[in-house]
Amino acid sequence: MEHITSTPTVKAPVERFTGDVYLNPIEAPTEPARLASALVRFTPGARTNWHSHANGQTLYVTDGVGLVGTRDGNVARISAGQIIKCPAGEEHWHGATDTTLMAHIAMVVGNSDGDGTTWLEPVTDDQYAQAVNSKH
Template sequence: MDDVTIRPAAARATKTAPAENFTGTVLQDAYAAPTATSRTSATLVTFAPGARTNWHTHKTRQVLVATLGTGMVEVRGKPPRILRAGDVAEVPPGVVHWHGAVAGHLFAHISFLEIEGPDNNNWMEPVDEAHYRKVAVAPEA
């Protein structure tokens, strides 16, 4: 390729994230998919208040760029971390974590991953509702 490729926003369809890997309403808009020359995936993920991923890992580093609202990321066994627009979280390969909106807040981030085959993500159990209610409270700004 010797030119810039532009994919108009109208050409991309937003899809609902699969219920087996997410709790609540989560929308995904694929910005970039891996191609023969690149393994990069970039997806805008929008979480309704209270929505979140299941616990999971990735084979490669995940970079989350918060774009809207208030969310969080939690590594299993560690305190959760708040994410606000402009914050960037880097999750190392193999680290068990979840991310999503805090209670009562909309949240969106762009997830960047390098994909290594169809099983790049290892999806686990949902975040327990009692655990979520305990940790998913946004501190005052």
């Protein structure tokens, strides 16, 4: 057994996120396990870039209210206790609403090349505004 009392909070890389986002790693993929997980905290208006995961991604919301958007225009409003599953290869983004913080535990099953995430371009302000104003 290993008891980890805390992990350092780091600011998320600006190349992959818009706004202020903070990460606390939970689990890094180590053979033979391939689970990567982190607690991710988004300030109002903050969000990921578009991205996809080779083996999909599961998000468990721990606090606040957020949004998850897909390329086809679907938007889900998410809140504490809810789970979102993004299938393998689906391009999506997630983040806080424009007025509320959101925190989630992000979980991905990696592959032999790492966590299997493909990072893409930022979500534009127009795309984000459409998601905020959409009927969920």
